[in-house]
Amino acid sequence: MRLLAIESSCDDSAIAYLDVNRRGIRRLEHVVASQAIHAKYGGVVPEVAAREHATTMPFLLDAIAEKVIGSTDGRRLGRVVDVVAATRGPGLITSLKVGLDTAKALTAAWNKKFIGVNHIAGHIYSNWLPGAALDRAYDKQYPLSEAERSRRGSNGASVKGLFPALVLVVSGGHTELLLMRGHGKFKLLGATLDDAAGEAFDKTAKLMGLGYPGGPQLSKLAAAGNPKVYDFPRPLLHEKNDAFSFAGLKTSVRYFLREHEEQLTDEKFRADVAASTEQAIVDVLKKKTVRAAERLGVKTILLAGGVAANSKLRTELGELLAERLPKARLVLPPLKYCTDNAAMIAVAAYFRAETGHFDDWRRADADAGWELGRSS
Amino acid sequence: MVNKGTVDYMTHVTVKTLKDLDRFAALFAKTLRGGDVVGLIGDLGAGKTTFVQRLSAALGIKKPVRSPTFILMQLFNLPVATAKKVRFRQVCHIDAYRLEKESELMAIGFADYAGAPDTVTLVEWAEKMPGVNRFGRYREIRISFGKKGERVFEEE
Missing domain, CATH: 3.30.420.40 (ATPase, nucleotide binding domain)
Known part of the structure; x- marks a missing residue:
């Protein structure tokens, strides 16, 4: 076709x-x-x-x-x-x-x-495009056929088929969890109530004086920082639903920066704030995703959207899944898509x-x- | 304190809780007419989107209202019964945060909605687009931070 x-x-x-x-x-x-x-x-x-x-x-x-x-x-x-x-x-x-x-x-x-x-x-x-990391194994040439093979159950003994799958969509305009029961069969489980995760990245970056789009720049700065130094809020993390909220995190970083204005030129401080902010966002995303995956007993977890390129999210979601749902398969979309x-x-x-x-x-x-x- | 035609609506309000904001939004909703273009001005985290959420709820809009920073513009239909009462049928929610030039605002279709008699248009970051006051009946709400986390809402 x-x-x-x-x-x-x-x-x-x-x-x-x-x-x-x-x-x-x-x-x-x-x-x-x-x-x-x-x-x-x-x-x-x-x-x-x-x-x-x-x-x-x-x-x-x-x-x-x-x-x-x-x-x-x-x-x-x-x-x-x-x-x-x-x-x-x-x-x-x-x-x-x-x-x-x-x-x-x-x-x-x-x-x-x-x-x-x-x-x-x-x-x-985008998870069916060349370069998607299926089953944590990289199939360069035919990821689509790989996905189809595993759908028929011939790929690995522990998991038969891809579905039901849980999808976390994260971008500048969207943050939502969806249940995918089959091709084209989606059920919205929850979404952000205010700002999307990508917007939270961009706007906290802006508060720190980084340029637009701030998300990747914040992550770059965060790489040099310690994510455990500052404890920013993890909105809705403990609510028993699949909704997200990031507006409050943005406001809280704003107040924090205002109280520490004199340190804004200190590179170590900046890196630690960036790392702590990124950690707060990633914590909410990975924990709510894994919790929904456990509750629904899905076989696969798919990541999608612009923020799916964030390496901390990719790594830590994988680590948490390996620990809590070792039999589930995580699929990561190729960075370029x-x-x-x-x-x-x-x-x-x-x-x-x-x-x-x-x-x-x-x-x-x-x-x-x-x-x-x-x-x- | 200026009387805008509705007995209880005040143009200067200190908002400490979401309940306070709901009260202000409900009163403000009553002053809205089709063709109104409302500029919302306030820093990151001031509560512009939150205000639009509460205002939409006051107008009976059921669809979730989220920050339009990336999507730039969103349209919401009023329930038929409310539309009959308030005599406009939709809310156009715009965010100029990512825009640099007024031509970009026009390119997303601003003029199709702003000032239209059946539409109320709400514009976040309106100060970046000084020309928005040429459209419809322009009004402006400024949101500022108080010392203890409260917000001050002022209509100029």
Whole structure:
């Protein structure tokens, strides 16, 4: 099956081409709007999300066509595509529409099948992309086939199949726990009540005077610090639910920094505050995830979203799982597909297409508030 | 103290607890009209998003309200019964924290909602976008930190 997938839910627009079957990925091409692409085809990449992405889309299509068929001939590109997919939500309405409308136009012009993908489901399916660490064993070439093999139970005696799986989605805009009972079967267990974990990283970084995006910079600073020096709050850690809250942590770091203003130039102090903040966030994420995994008796734990690239989270979640649920399998998404991309949208669309259920492109509207797995 | 047409609404309130904030939000909700654009100004952690959460609850909005810093804009529909009473049908929640230029605010579709007669628009970090006061009936709430963790809400 050959898929062309478009992602434009917020800041980045991207297009992927995926040729895949049950044995694995045969070909994956991916282009993201960047200064390089714009420099080649002309124009300036917009700084933030939105309508300006409409000006980006034609250049991206040219770029993916050149990669796939060696020319910018759209008609020839259409001949090697079976399914067109696009992110339909959640996200910023004006950004979503750009990618979705482009995909709908291609679907109609090429007379293809269409699938509208949930952005969060896309992030989750980044775990089926090349480079995902499955079963803590790294399968370079065919992670998809690896996942499929283990689904059939031939991979390891202790765990049969991947599902049910627990997913922790963590990014700048999302922090949620979902139960995944099978492909495309999601149930939302809990989400952040205020700020997402990625936002907590960025805003505490800002309070410390680090630049944007502050998350990676905070982690870098934290690496030199001692995470046990300051005891910042772990919001909702002891509540018996799957909800998160990070606004209070941000405020508490703010008050703390104000009380210690004179130390803000001391590198050791800064590193310790950064490390302690990161530890507070990671503690909440890993502990609530493991607790939910124990309660639900899942076979697999999947990590997804931009903050899934945080190495402390990856390491400590793995360590806690090994201790508390040694039989469970932890899957970590490849670093290059943690942030928004179109390859993950293509994989999510592939598993949906496998079920034979497609969407009517004429009725596929952008849904900015689409919550994955919310019942009601 | 300025009377804004509603007997109990005060334009300067000290908020010590979430209950205090609920009371203020409920009174403020009564002063809202379609076409209002409300700038929310206050430092990181002042409680801008929390205020929007409590205000939305006062308007009967059931959907969870979260910080829109990354998503930039979110729309919430009012329940039909409330919409009939208050005579607007949606709340547009915008966050300018990540924005640098006003053109970016326009690019996310700000003008489609701000000032629309069926919409109340709430803008966090409005001070970064001085031009927002050109839209609809512009109002501004400033939130500042008190000495003991309380917050002061002021409408200019």
